[in-house]
Amino acid sequence: MTTIGDHLYARSTHEELLTRATNGAFVTTAMWYLLSTKRVDAVLGVEHDRERNLTHTRFIDDPREISELAGTVVTAPLNIVQTLRKYAGSGRVALPVMPCEEKLLDVLIHKDELPVQLFRIGLVCGGLFSANDLGKEVKRLGKSLLDVERVIHGEGGYSVSFRGEEQVHEFPERKTVRPACERCVTPEPVTSHFSCGYWGTGSDRGRTYVTVNTAEAAELVDAMVRDRALVVEPVPDDARAMRKHLLDLKTDASWRYRRRQFETDLVETGEQINACPLCGECMKACPLRTDEYVQHLLEGVKSPAEWLAAFVLDLYDECAECGLCSEHCPITLPYDLVIEHQRELRKTLPR
């Protein structure tokens, strides 16, 4: 019997999915199983079509098509929240979600603004650095990932220091999905049914590291095991320790990076804010807002300063720092950073 809080190594028994997907193919197999057993009406997948050079989202209602998607569920620069809003219709949808998307979906579920019910399979996000790449670099130096004391993100790459060592090692940059990823401090999904991810521990080859977060998730694992779709085993203690270590390293690196950005980018924002064209593209890109709402909010706004104030007030409690606003801003003003900074400021104020 699986229970909430279990850490499992899972391996699919679906041969085709296993060959096409990575590690234990848990995420794709779970989606395939949910669709086959009609627990959901459709699956929202991110398809990375190498032949056509295109990453896109797709709703699929035929379990046979899942195998085409297998292995392509990647961190994609796509706004799946808006995809859900625009194209989902009604019903129940299973989908893989990143931690940032999870935060956005939480807000919308709380406000009852989503037309569909979701079965969310959370994915651990690599974010600032890839544990996999870091693992390779560290191995090359003849050291273990557990020896890493700190990761610092810098210009054109990141540097790594080891416990009890003065020397700092420089590693080349890893491409993040969007600028906000570099300062994201929540690499792990928490409210989704599962939290799945490969964390470079080296011992989980051919298996997927899965954390069970809900009772429904535990029930699904048991059902899949009963139907011989999945094989599971508990994760050994050392692998659990490694995962925690890496999550801590990532969070620490992002915090540091974030503080530095407040100093540099915010100064630039202050200089640039007067060029804000009041087009509203920032908030129209926000997964939490609809075009109609933004149009309404824009009415009566006369100056960039007023718009900035309106933006910050409106999203203060909900912003998930995905950074889509600044990505879509024609002059790339980091609105999300301003909100974050306001939040930081409040923490320092006496209560």
Place this chain on the structure above:
Amino acid sequence: MSTNVVQTICPFCGVGCGMYLVIDHGRIAGAEGWPEHPVNRGMLCPKGRFSYALVNRPDRLKYPMRRDGDTWKQISWDDALGMMREHLGPLRERDPDSIYVFASARCTNEESYLAQKFARVVIGTNNVDNCTRMCHAPSGYALTRVFGGGASTNSMDDLEEAGCVLVWGYNPFETHPMLFQHVIAARKAGAKLIVVDPRITQTAKVANLHLQPIPGTDIALLAGMINYVIQTGLLDRKFIERRTEGFEELAKSVELYTLELTSSLTGVPAALIREAALAYGTSPASSILFGMGLTQHVGSTATIAALCQLAVVTGNIGRPGTGVNPARGQNNVQGTVDMGAVPDGLPGGSMSDTSVRTIVEQEWHAPLPQRPGLFATQVWEAAQAGTVKAAYIIGENPVLSEADGAAVVRGLEAMDFVVVQDIFMTETARYADLVLPASLWAEKDGTFTNTERRVQRVRKVVESPEAANRDWRILIDIADALGADWYYRKPEDIFEEIRRVVPAYAGITYPLLNTPGFGLQWPVGEGGDETEILYAERFATPSGKARLSALETVDLTSRLTAEFPFTLITGRLMAQYNTGTMSRRIDQLNRIAPAGYVELNRDDASQIGAVSGDVVRVTSRQGTLIAPARIGTGVPRGFVFIPNHYEDTALNVLVPNDTDPVAHTPAYKGVPVRIEKEEQL
């Protein structure tokens, strides 16, 4: 729910963003940015995002229609083709030059190619032109004069390698939001951004330097900058020696233009001119982007030639982050010119080039018409004089777009037979005798060529509504009705013929365009060897060297008078597009930019006693319009701005048909006007 996607290219502007259309059970449900695409990197501007809404519009033209008094009568395609034969046939027998064909820069390369072939082979006239006449035609002539070829020299992608970006008469923030992202990226990477524009545009607001010359004095400003560059030795002497000819002539022609004289001619402070010339001349790589602010003047060809020469003498050409880049307006205006849909050109080159003529004549097995064709801006006068009797207008709306709108209407009314082929009932279609229902970009296969010479595939996603047909198919049917026997079965057949006559396209094939799918930048050699930067080794002139020459004199005297003391500037808004045939039919865009207006400076407005929302009358020598006033920060004193998208404020009635002597492009910018507050009843 079950969705699928099809990759295509945005149908709006010349930037050519990659998009995919989301298909839900055979119906287009939305448009999304194509994340891997090098031009837009996954983002779309409002126009692109909502472009899909056009496909399902109920007011699309669905059947051929014939004028019947004041109403329209739905007819069959056979009857429509019969009418074409009946009217065009006899005119062709008497005088082929009495028929005029407007090719469309909205259509695919294949369709533009067929349109000009139809005019030249089936009708037998060089009377074919497209909307490049209204926008970037001067750029084509000027770039060809200096470099030997009329297209953007560099790519959007390499803007980020520039140390200085000079944006001249161009507001990419509104007109090309996705190209503007590359400018912003360049600025973030440390490039100096110089904007030359009388208006305080959004682009100017993020610039390091903003120069505001008196409209029409750009050539003097350029002469001053070139002279400063020569005097202070910011020249690339090696480059000038090795790769140019005629430098002495140029130097001599600008030597009088000291900073002081230039400043007094252009109204730009001498220190700013100096700083701009220094920034442009000292940066290791400087790039130039320019738009309608340069082309829509009398003397525009001479001015753009001067701009090219500034790039040449500083060696800013042929390398990443350099170049002279006209930012093309329409999605396929580059391609339509490449296809030779202009009266003085042919597919693959100029009409005057005998080797080009020979290749085309051999391919078509037909002699080419000898008499030169009329330019689009000359048609309306010719129609009133009775020499042009029929027009076949494909996807163009001259009633709203061409200078002196009243004369366009008089010209259309004077013609015996007007055919309009479009997707909606446009303002021009109302004057037609026959209206043919055409297809949107999502309903046909073909290729578009964007502003950086990138040839890209558009794909058929859905069927055309009812009897509407694809433009290439309609062109073939009309040609066949007039006795031709065209063999093309699909757009690829046409493209194969294009490859044989247009050398720049020779290496491009449909299979190469399909994978990896980002298109190819011409010229493309065998095996898909594309060219991101032109003139890296040699220029396309006969000698292989850039042709420098004395700057031409352009009349700089102010046209403002006591009667018409304001300068009118026209331009685009981000959420609308040209005459609005497409964009004004998208509700989401109308919510963002609902109606036309006249933007006034606060001081000027208070002088005439108007506040925002008051109705004002704008009068030029040519005509008059009334529109609500809007007090804005974008215009300096003495200027007014009117967006060019709206029928109610169709500003082309104000613009006289004064054209550039070389390119025949009308001077839409800088028209002297008078503003009065209209008393409300």
